[in-house]
Amino acid sequence: MQPPLVLLVLLAAALLLPGTAAAGAARGAALANACAACHGPDGRSQGAIASIDALLTEDFVAALKAFRVDARKGTVMNRIAKGLDDADIVAVATYFATLRRR
Amino acid sequence: MANLKHRGAVGRQPERRVTELTRRQFLALAGSLPLTGVYARRAWAQTLARVVVVGGGFGGATCAKYIRRADPAIEVTLVEPRRQFVTCPFSNAVLAGLRDMASLTYGYDGLQQRHGVRVVHATATEIDPSARRVTLDNGSTLAYDRLVLSPGIEVRWGAIEGYDAAASEVFPHAWLAGPQTVLLRQQLEAMADGGLVVITAPEEPFRCPPGPYERASLIAYYLKTHKPRSKLLILDAKDTFTKQELFRTAWVRLYPGLLEWVPRSQSGRVVRVDIRTGTVHTDFEEYKPAVANIIPPQRAAAIARAAGLDDGTGWCTVRASTFESVVHAGVHIIGDATIAAPMPKSAFSANNQAKVCAAAVVALLRGQPAPAPALMNTCYSLVAPDYGISIAAVYQVVDDKIAIVQGSSGVSPLDAPNETRVLEAEYAKSWYANITADVFA
Numbered sequence: 001m002q003p004p005l006v007l008l009v010l011l012a013a014a015l016l017l018p019g020t021a022a023a024g025a026a027r028g029a030a031l032a033n034a035c036a037a038c039h040g041p042d043g044r045s046q047g048a049i050a051s052i053d054a055l056l057t058e059d060f061v062a063a064l065k066a067f068r069v070d071a072r073k074g075t076v077m078n079r080i081a082k083g084l085d086d087a088d089i090v091a092v093a094t095y096f097a098t099l100r101r102r
Numbered sequence: 103m104a105n106l107k108h109r110g111a112v113g114r115q116p117e118r119r120v121t122e123l124t125r126r127q128f129l130a131l132a133g134s135l136p137l138t139g140v141y142a143r144r145a146w147a148q149t150l151a152r153v154v155v156v157g158g159g160f161g162g163a164t165c166a167k168y169i170r171r172a173d174p175a176i177e178v179t180l181v182e183p184r185r186q187f188v189t190c191p192f193s194n195a196v197l198a199g200l201r202d203m204a205s206l207t208y209g210y211d212g213l214q215q216r217h218g219v220r221v222v223h224a225t226a227t228e229i230d231p232s233a234r235r236v237t238l239d240n241g242s243t244l245a246y247d248r249l250v251l252s253p254g255i256e257v258r259w260g261a262i263e264g265y266d267a268a269a270s271e272v273f274p275h276a277w278l279a280g281p282q283t284v285l286l287r288q289q290l291e292a293m294a295d296g297g298l299v300v301i302t303a304p305e306e307p308f309r310c311p312p313g314p315y316e317r318a319s320l321i322a323y324y325l326k327t328h329k330p331r332s333k334l335l336i337l338d339a340k341d342t343f344t345k346q347e348l349f350r351t352a353w354v355r356l357y358p359g360l361l362e363w364v365p366r367s368q369s370g371r372v373v374r375v376d377i378r379t380g381t382v383h384t385d386f387e388e389y390k391p392a393v394a395n396i397i398p399p400q401r402a403a404a405i406a407r408a409a410g411l412d413d414g415t416g417w418c419t420v421r422a423s424t425f426e427s428v429v430h431a432g433v434h435i436i437g438d439a440t441i442a443a444p445m446p447k448s449a450f451s452a453n454n455q456a457k458v459c460a461a462a463v464v465a466l467l468r469g470q471p472a473p474a475p476a477l478m479n480t481c482y483s484l485v486a487p488d489y490g491i492s493i494a495a496v497y498q499v500v501d502d503k504i505a506i507v508q509g510s511s512g513v514s515p516l517d518a519p520n521e522t523r524v525l526e527a528e529y530a531k532s533w534y535a536n537i538t539a540d541v542f543a
Contacts, residue, residue, distance in 0.1 A: 026461075030476040033168065033457040037450055038480060038529075040536040041543065047532025048525070075514065075526055076480055076494045083478065083496020083510030 028095030060093035151467045154246040156226045158182030161252030161437030161452035168460035170217040179220040188279040198320035208542040229409045231430035252437045253403035261399035263374040272377040273394040289393045296331040297392030302372040303338045311344040316483040322361040336363045339371040352485040402439035417441045422499040424462035482530035490526030
């Protein structure tokens with residue numbers, strides 16, 4: 001007898017979820033590593049460029065989204081943010097938050 | 103048996119081990135890797151995974167460090183002949199008398215002591231891709247599971263008639279930083295007021311597309327400040343260059359009557375130099391400058407062209423997601439030696455590609471697919487010490503090729519106010535401090 005559709009969907013979601021979480025973590029790490037070139041290793045900056053290692057996750061996400069639609073004035077970040085989708089932005093913000101939990 | 107896992111951890115503090123474990127746990131989640139780690143091992147020996155990285159610049163040093171950060175159980179050997187590295191970025195500031203050579207110079211202690219990279223000061227001379235061995239000029243060989251080459255560029259001597267290694271002691275290129283930078287600076291200092299400085303720019307592809315124009319700008323700043331009757335000519339083999347409108351607009355404002363750009367179509371292309379007579383020849387003109395900086399045609403450094411890795415073209419083609427050579431499996435190539443267009447040949451690109459490559463190498467050693475790469479570039483140029491401009495882009499991999507993400511690329515606005523130029527100049531200095539920490543600290 002075939003399991004109810006609801007159960008199949010839930011099973012599929014359960015199997016997908018760890019994979020999705022893992023993919024997000026890897027993506028967050030990859031983006032954060034790219035950010036380090038300007039913002040410093042682990043997001044700790046020397047000089048005029050902002051540090052990004054101590055932002056609240058929601059502030060991090062809001063800032064990148066604001067740069068992306070030019071609601072916030074920047075120099076380079078308006079261009080860079082346009083190369084990131086919503087999943088990227090959440091992933092990198094989450095990764096920096098994870099670094100702080102050492 | 104000794105606990106080989108901590109071989110690289112000599113001198114580290116206990117808290118750092120906890121940090122590594124936490125990060126490794128995080129990456130285990132990311133890579134679905136059991137905490138014990140699984141690497142391809144030879145049946146007859148308890149060999150840990152070994153990676154050899156050739157070249158200790160912005161690409162190689164970064165890659166070595168980031169592999170160790172991802173997994174300290176991987177043994178990483180960095181092969182670099184120089185005991186100290188002098189950066190090309192900001193060497194133009196040294197030429198203008200704004201910085202000293204010490205400020206450009208970095209050692210390998212951080213990589214060795216903080217990250218457990220084994221550094222070998224020798225030159226790689228041969229690669230055997232099937233045996234997975236690299237031969238060094240000190241007679242030894244290094245076995246590898248994966249090899250990363252980041253050797254940078256070499257000058258194509260003779261591509262400009264008369265421009266050989268001896269000629270570069272009279273007309274420096276200073277396109278590899280170090281003694282050449284010092285030589286060119288000394289020549290500028292020795293030049294009398296009213297002298298002619300010539301900078302020649304080659305056709306693409308070459309290392310650092312905006313470099314010749316930043317160099318011209320900062321030398322013009324030096325001349326305007328100290329030798330104002332002097333003249334500077336850029337003799338270009340091209341008719342256009344990167345950030346052209348931004349540079350030219352700034353030059354009109356900052357260096358009128360001092361700096362002139364001569365494009366190819368107006369006989370700007372240098373075809374011959376004669377160091378006996380001190381003459382620089384273009385298609386239809388000749389100049390006898392007091393100082394000549396020849397930025398010559400280039401190609402990937404020799405080791406990147408070994409074993410056919412460049413297919414005879416002078417530059418290496420790689421797979422976009424992993425930077426693995428399309429010619430030999432197990433060999434990755436990053437930085438200026440690669441064809442990674444539309445990513446420019448820049449220190450930023452090399453550092454960025456190094457991190458993508460590191461993640462790919464670690465995944466491949468675990469028998470896993472490489473993660474999606476986060477590729478981007480940002481290049482700052484100083485037109486004057488307080489006048490900065492930038493170009494930036496984010497890239498993605500489409501059909502195993504690198505492509506710009508639509509809308510994410512661009513340069514500083516042409517009509518930006520002075521405050522923006524000042525801010526971007528400050529950001530340029532901050533970028534330099536941060537990237538050198540990212541590479542060497």
